[in-house]
Amino acid sequence: MAIIELITSLLLAAALQAGTLVETHVEEEVYEQEPVEYYEPYEEWYEPTYYAPAYDMPTDGLTMQGGVNEHDGRTETWYSSNVLYHYRTSEWTLDSEGFYRDADGYYVVAASDMEQGTVFEGSKGECKVYDCGCADGVTDYYVNWL
Numbered sequence: 001m002a003i004i005e006l007i008t009s010l011l012l013a014a015a016l017q018a019g020t021l022v023e024t025h026v027e028e029e030v031y032e033q034e035p036v037e038y039y040e041p042y043e044e045w046y047e048p049t050y051y052a053p054a055y056d057m058p059t060d061g062l063t064m065q066g067g068v069n070e071h072d073g074r075t076e077t078w079y080s081s082n083v084l085y086h087y088r089t090s091e092w093t094l095d096s097e098g099f100y101r102d103a104d105g106y107y108v109v110a111a112s113d114m115e116q117g118t119v120f121e122g123s124k125g126e127c128k129v130y131d132c133g134c135a136d137g138v139t140d141y142y143v144n145w146l
Contacts, residue, residue, distance in 0.1 A: 061123050064098075064145045071123035077134070078141045079110070086131060086142060100142040102128060110140035 062069040062076045069076040081089050081100070092100040092108055100108040107124050110131035114120070118129045122139055134140045 062141060064143070069123055071139075072121070074122075074137055074139050076123055076139045076141065078143045078145065080146045081142065081144050082146050088130065089142075092142075094144050098144045099124060100144065102130075104128075108142040110134050110142070111138065112136055 062078060064078070067077065086108075089100070092102055095101055102108055106119060106126050106128035107122060108130050109122065109127045110133055111118070111127075111129045112132040112134050113136040114129045116129050116132070120127055120129075122141075124141065127139065127141075131140070131142070
């Protein structure tokens with residue numbers, strides 16, 4: 001190993017004397033990084049430039065397009081027989097708006113916080129509970145939409 005180092009040193013010295021090898025010295029330049037400017041959080045300065053009225057609660061009662069209606073402290077929604085077919089659907093009739101009604105004219109609804117058979121006033125009129133499966137405080141009207 002020592003012989004290789006000796007030969008390398010002699011060759012470098014000879015190349016320097018002959019001018020075929022130029023010794024260079026590189027100075028490392030150090031730059032200071034400027035401090036990064038931080039901005040306010042997004043929520044503090046952002047203001048929307050548009051208004052999306054589609055997210056307003058409908059004021060004309062429960063509709064297929066509106067989807068949700070508030071009435072007398074309850075949230076009214078709908079579920080379609082074309083998506084979830086109730087086993088008693090054949091006993092009920094459709095009104096002109098696409099809502100199911102029973103033989104006594106009651107709107108067919110689901111309400112998990114009421115006993116089945118309970119009759120109460122909804123935004124459409126008298127409702128009768130035939131199903132459950134929705135959150136407390138929700139009246140789910142059975143419809144034939146979609």
